[in-house]
Amino acid sequence: MLGHKQFKALSVALSFTILTFAFSSQPAIAQLKVGNLSEIEGDVTCGRGTGGTLAYAETKNYLVYICGAEDDPTAPRFYRSRTRNGGPGLNLEAVNYDPRQLRYFEFRNNGYTYILQIPTSRIPNPVLAVEFPNGKRVEERVTRYLARTDVSTPSQGVCSFITSNSVNIRSGPSTTYSVLTQLNRGRVVRALNRRGNWVKLVGVEDPTTERVRPINGWVSNAYINGCSEDQFDRWRR
Structure with a gap:
């Protein structure tokens, strides 16, 4: 007959073997x-x-x-x-x-x-x-x-981000228009189209919820960039 210690050791070994088998038997997660x-x-x-x-x-x-x-x-x-x-x-x-x-x-x-x-x-x-x-x-x-491969069509609301701090968002496409709000570096926006050196914005992402709230403003093209994911990750750090 097995002693208490031997029985306990055997039980642990069996439990480990069963657990290992269970994990190894799980189907592999399909790659995206x-x-x-x-x-x-x-x-x-x-x-x-x-x-x-x-x-x-x-x-x-x-x-x-x-x-x-x-x-x-x-x-x-x-x-x-x-x-x-x-x-x-x-x-x-x-x-x-x-x-x-x-x-x-x-x-x-x-x-x-x-x-x-x-x-x-x-x-x-x-x-x-x-x-x-x-x-x-x-x-x-x-x-x-x-x-779709092409995601750069202006009417799609292209993902973009602000590249500097305290960037003015204006009511029209020039510095003569009033300032509606300011956005800081890394804020993600939805850009609709471009007029000269100004970009029309129609949405800005809430950094907490990641939901987009509407915005109707313009930003200088010098302070906005496209959302390639590598760029996006760098600027959000």
């Missing part, structure tokens, strides 16, 4: 695949009544389409999800709000919020999330994300 929307050319989920597909994502259980507005294909307007098992899907339309944040799309419906994160160097493992009215949040990791 990022590509171009041309990979799903011919898909008509974002069809009549929309401006076409802006972004597409896959998770373990869902296929998600972000569709543009019919009158402005660069503006996200519709959220359409389809289940992989053939179950009922979900069709949402953003009415009276802009679902595009700088790092994710956000659609709301009857107290529920549907969030699709955009993969970046700051979000290397994006998720599809649903926030319930009671505050509960469930997530599924995005395993595939497709978008």
